[in-house]
Amino acid sequence: MDSALRHKVTAMTAVIEISGLHKTFRGWRRGPKVALDGFDMVVEAGQVHGFLGPNGSGKTTTLRALLGLVHADSGDMRILGTTSADYIHVAHRVGAIVESPAFFGNLSGQRTLELLAMAGGVPRKRVEETLVAVGLRDRGEDLVKSYSLGMKQRLAVASALLKQPELLILDEPANGLDPAGIHEMRSLVRELASRGVTILISSHLLDEIEQVCDSMTIISRGRRVTHGPVAQVLAQHDKGEYSVRVADPAGALEAIAAAGGSARLNEGKLVVSGVTDASWITQTLGTAGHWLTELTALTPDLESVFLDVTGTRPGNGLMSDVDDGWQPPAPAGRAEIEIEVTR
Amino acid sequence: MNLIKAEILRFSSRRFIQIMVVMLLVAFGLTIFTVMASTEQPTTEMWANARMQAAETRHYLENEYANCVANLTDTRRCADLDPSKVVVEDYLYGVFHFARQIEALVFFLGAFLSLFGYLVMASFIGSELHSGGMTNLLLWRPNRTQVLGSKLGVGLGMLTAISVVFSLIYIGTFYGIAETMGYAGGMTASGWSHVALITVRGIGMALVAGLVSFAVATVGRHTAAALGALLGYVIVWEGGARLIMEIASRNVGASNDPYFLSTYIAAWFAGEYTYYDYTSHLDNGAMIVYWWQAAVVFGALTAAAAAVAFTGFRRRDLA
Ligand SMILES: Nc1ncnc2c1ncn2[C@@H]1O[C@H](COP(=O)(O)OP(=O)(O)OP(=O)(O)O)[C@@H](O)[C@H]1O
Ligand SMILES: [Mg+2]
DSSP states (O other), X not given: OOHHHHHHHHHHHEEEEEEEEEEEEEETTTEEEEEEEEEEEEEETTOEEEXXXXXXXXXXXXXXXXXXXXXXXXXXXXXXXXXXXXXGGTGGGEEEEOSSOOOOTTSBHHHHHHHXXXXXXXXXXXXXXXXXXXXXXXXXXXXXXXXXXXXXXXHHHHHHHTTOOSEEEEESTTXXXXXXXXHHHXXXXXXXXXXXXXXXXXXSOHHHHHHHOSEEEEXXXXXXXXXEEHXXXXXXXXXXXXXXXXXXXXXXXXXXXXXXOEEEEETTXXXXXXXXXXXXXXXXXXXXXXXXXXXEEOOOOHHHHXXXXXXXXXXXXXXXXXXXXXXXXXXXXXXXXXXXXXX | OHHHHHHHHHHHHOHHHHHHHHHHHHHHHHHHHHHHHTOOOOOHHHHHHHXXXXXXXXXXXXXXXHHHHHXXXXXXXXXXXXXXXXXXXXXXXXXXXHHHHHHHHHHHHHHHHHHHHHHHHHHHHHHHHHHTHHHHHHHHOXXXXXXXXXXXXXHHHHHHHHHHHHHHHHHHHHXXXXXXXXXXXXXXXXXXXXXXXXXXXXXXXXXXXXXXHHHHHHHHXXXXXXXXXXXXXXXXXIIIIHHHHHHHXXXXXXOOGGGOHHHHXXXXXXXXXXXXXXXXXXXXXXXXXXXXXXXXXHHHXXXXXXXXXXXXXXXXXXX
């Protein structure tokens, strides 16, 4: 698709559009902290969009800014077609949880939801329905302070679902959920998506993101590093590597090298890289008398892409420090965005 | 409208507020208990005694008063000696005398209600901001001015309602005690309107206290901010600064009373408050602060507090 056209199409159906968002927190003790440094993001209608990034990269800050909880220093945000100044008028169509919200401990879960429902003009019977939907039917009347971490998280999800939103913003929704809870969360997201709800999920559970998301944005130190449909992002980072099992790996290595390819040995297998067509390997090795017993394409998984693009791949066995990730150069102008879109 | 209904429900569901209401009842119960424990229905013998003592006092004061009026130019200072002010009921000992004692009790009530208002309003906003409940609400209703405004409005409204109901029960109970176990006579229409007036002033004080603490807790994002501000004000300003001003003052006899809120609180409750500033030659240095001046001070204070709280809250980044 033509780049300009594609950009136009995205813009027309985008539910969330952020460009050039800047936010600096000014602390009077530690000085200013740049949380967002020209961040861009587009979420299209009907998508499940994954929002990934290392700790402290600015995900929660972005979501807070979208929801009007923090005031961005500069940049444009559009949500459901309105500017952030008019967010008030679309807030009832947006359900959100931001960073494991805290609820008042001395109220029951049900009461908490009822008060929100009342404030938002949502019929009370929705409370019962959402409690059932998140698996808190029997514990709804218990005080929130008696809930476990996962139960509080379920309550948070319930509060986001209460108003039957068109756009659902979930900041680490699976935080503290048990395996069944994560599974149910995945089904819930799929079900909502099938009903046309646009969902933006920030998460560190890359498997989950890979399973449920259509597209994604990866942020590092306040700037977007990668974005696009999940499959496309993975394909972009495909280095064309294949794992090959042969009887004599060392000999095969020489044969590849002799034919002008590059390869290395890894755990008794041969890893051939920079290959566009796998038949080249079969042919080269076959001609040299090495018969393949196994040939696997080493497609990158989201984890390795994530670690690469954010520069957070663990090295020396120590925990890498937050804020040590890679920061892409600042976009020079808006033109660069278009180039990124076509990539 | 929905927002207000939700806030009313939230106000009444809050544990701390429920506990404070109970505390208010306990304080009230203790006052009643003390009064009841020290009163008895006056017997004919007690009446006879009282009449006798009143007559004696009157007789004694007649001379004193005449002397006083003859010797002083400012006869206002003799008012305490005026024999026509001697009342028989004042000589009934161990009897709860409604007309005479209700004023002090209503001042008490005003103080209770003010403290109650201060604590409840601070907690109503403070714990919500601190716990993140406010953030959740703002996800539903992003208009911050409206959200904070309804909270303040509902808080003050509930405070008024609770105060009015309490005051009625409080005064009614004491009247009942006077009727059955003490002396309820001597209440004139003007006596009642005075009781009503000071009750209203007490409730007004509670609202001022509530609004100020709400504002401080909003700015400080925590209930404790309001408690700290109160303690800090009392210790640092009313205590420390007063002491320093007195020591450092070059003008012997000058008064620093106008700089302290306690002066205006006293004026507000009592109608007027007199302090002496001997550097002033007007009226022997007697300076009077009237209740309306106190009202102006409180009005300015609450307006400033509310303005700071609302502008701050609109601009702030919420966690
Ligand atoms: N209220 C605040 N005051 C000061 N700095 C803040 C504040 N909130 C966030 N930050 C800083 O902004 C940066 C981005 O934080 P943010 O919470 O957006 O990260 P995140 O991507 O959500 O991380 P995580 O994966 O840990 O949730 C961090 O460096 C953080 O320290
Ligand atoms: Mg976060």
